[in-house]
Amino acid sequence: xxxxxxxxxxxxxxxxxxxxxxxxxxxxxxxxxxxxxxxxxxxxxxxxxxxxxxxxxxxxxxxxxxxxxxxxxxxxxxxxxxxxxxxxxxxxxxxxxxxxxxxxxxxxxxxxxxxxxxxxxxxxxxxxxxxxxxxxxxxxxxxxxxxxxxxxxxxxxxxxxxxxxxxxxxxxxxxxxxxxxxxxxxxxxxxxxxxxxxxxxxxxxxxxxxxxxxxxxxxxxxxxxxxxxxxxxxxxxxxxxxxxxxxxxxxxxxxxxxxxxxxxxxxxxxxxxxxxxxxxxxxxxxxxxxxxxxxxxxxxxxxxxxxxxxxxxxxxxxxxxxxxxxxxxx
Numbered sequence: 435x436x437x438x439x440x441x442x443x444x445x446x447x448x449x450x451x452x453x454x455x456x457x458x459x460x461x462x463x464x465x466x467x468x469x470x471x472x473x474x475x476x477x478x479x480x481x482x483x484x485x486x487x488x489x490x491x492x493x494x495x496x497x498x499x500x501x502x503x504x505x506x507x508x509x510x511x512x513x514x515x516x517x518x519x520x521x522x523x524x525x526x527x528x529x530x531x532x533x534x535x536x537x538x539x540x541x542x543x544x545x546x547x548x549x550x551x552x553x554x555x556x557x558x559x560x561x562x563x564x565x566x567x568x569x570x571x572x573x574x575x576x577x578x579x580x581x582x583x584x585x586x587x588x589x590x591x592x593x594x595x596x597x598x599x600x601x602x603x604x605x606x607x608x609x610x611x612x613x614x615x616x617x618x619x620x621x622x623x624x625x626x627x628x629x630x631x632x633x634x635x636x637x638x639x640x641x642x643x644x645x646x647x648x649x650x651x652x653x654x655x656x657x658x659x660x661x662x663x664x665x666x667x668x669x670x671x672x673x674x675x676x677x678x679x680x681x682x683x684x685x686x687x688x689x690x691x692x693x694x695x696x697x698x699x700x701x702x703x704x705x706x707x708x709x710x711x712x713x714x715x716x717x718x719x720x721x722x723x724x725x726x727x728x729x730x731x732x733x734x735x736x737x738x739x740x741x742x743x744x745x746x747x748x749x750x751x752x753x754x755x756x757x758x759x760x761x762x763x764x
Contacts, residue, residue, distance in 0.1 A: 445703035446694065449744035451726070452490040454737040456483055461734050463505045463717050467512040470723045472529075474515055475737060476503035482517055484529060487721075490739070494532050498525070507548035507557070514571075516557055518545025524559050526571060540567050540576045547589050551613070552596035560587030566601055568616060578616050582609055588630050594638040598655070604628035608643050610655065620658050624651055630671060631717070635697070636678035644671035650685055650695075666693050666702050672710075673717035680725055680742065686710075686718045692729050694742070706740065709733050 459479040466473055472493070473485045482503055484494040496515070505518040514535075515527045524538040524545055543563040550557050557569045566587055568578035585604030592599055598619065599611040608622040608629055627646035634641055640661070644650045648671060650664040669689035676683050682703070683695040692706040708731045718729045725742040 445696070445701075446742060447744055448694075448704055448706065448727075449741045450738060451741050452739040453731075454485055454490055454492075454739070455735075456492055457481070457735065459735075461730050461737065462503065464719050464728050464730065464737055465506055465508055466719055466722055466728065467508050468510055468722060469512055470721050472512070473719075473728060473737070473739075474506055474508065474529075476506045476517060478502045482506055482515065482527070484515075485737075487739075494529060496527050496529075496532055496534070498534055502544075504544060504546060505548050507550050509550050509571075510552060510554040516548050516550065516559075516571075518548055518559060518561075520544040522561075524548065524557070524567075524569065526557075536571075536574045538567075538569050538574055538576065540579075541565070543586070546587060549590040549592055549599070551592055556613075558590050558592075558599060560590050560601060562586030564603075566590065566599075566611075580611060580616060580618075582618055582621075583607070585628065588628065589632050591632050591634055593634055593655075594636065598638075600632050600634070600641060602629035602632050602643060602645070606645075608632065608641070608653075620655075622653055622658055624653075624660055625649065627670070631674040633674040633676035633683060635676060636681075642674055642676065642683055644674050644685055646670040648687065648689075650674070650683070662700060664695055664700070664702075667691065669710075675718045675720045675727070677720040677725070677727075679723070680720075682720070682742070684718050684720060684727055684729075686729065692718060692727075694727070704742075708738070 457477040461477045464475045476482045482496040486493050502520045507516045517525050522541045525534045526536040541561040543561045547560040559567045564583050566580035583603040589602040602608045610620040612619045625645045629645040632643050641653045648667045652662040667687040669687045671687045673686040681697045686692045688710050690710050693702045694704045696703045727740045731738045
């Protein structure tokens with residue numbers, strides 16, 4: 435197990451590029467479009483906002499939720515966004531018109547996580563009802579329910595080749611599903627608490643997992659064996675994101691820190707202090723093409739965009755006024 439090095443000796447400089455504000459309540463998830471030109475954010479204020487990555491301006495607001503917007507996922511062509519809410523439904527949105535084009539119902543509890551297949555036709559959703567639903571987005575039909583977890587499903591991620599779906603749960607396990615037959619392929623055990631997030635590495639041979647035990651484990655998929663563990667957080671880890679181009683893994687925790695790990699060196703290269711609201715969905719997201727990381731700051735009320743390869747070191751400081759009005763009550 436590798437411990438986090440001293441944080442007063444960072445190996446990588448970061449510079450704050452932009453701060454995005456507008457949501458009225460906690461931001462539950464952020465995700466880059468596949469081409470990296472837009473960033474989407476879902477919030478407990480009942481909206482999804484689409485931001486222009488270059489200007490930082492909001493270009494579209496998606497509204498029409500019964501209450502909270504818990505999670506989101508982009509289609510592979512970037513045309514659609516799927517969202518999950520506390521009314522147990524999945525909504526499909528056209529990002530150009532801003533209109534919802536379908537509502538998918540089948541879960542018995544709120545929708546916690548979503549993932550879109552490589553083909554763009556299949557959407558999967560996970561819920562505290564302990565199931566994973568498989569949807570045909572062309573027809574809106576649910577054609578399969580995956581059962582096996584004994585706790586609520588917290589994360590879903592397709593492998594880079596699309597042949598496997600990973601799911602993680604509060605039952606301390608990660609399950610790998612064969613997407614050809616939609617059958618269980620392997621159960622990975624090793625965490626001592628609920629597993630909150632996962633990140634596939636670029637070749638699909640390794641998977642990183644993290645959870646409430648404050649540990650990050652690296653697994654070899656073929657054997658199911660743990661190859662490494664990263665220790666540095668002192669609170670539950672809510673999110674992981676991997677950058678294939680940089681071979682970096684970012685982790686966000688309730689200890690108010692974002693760590694950026696070099697997977698080549700197996701050590702932490704930099705840390706960002708980001709006050710955490712305590713909300714269990716707070717996440718981070720690497721840009722799909724550039725050395726840029728989006729994170730949630732100011733108790734998950736704003737989005738900060740960081741440059742991981744700045745030409746100058748920058749001061750890394752945000753420009754928000756701590757005296758600003760804070761979040762409305764949830």
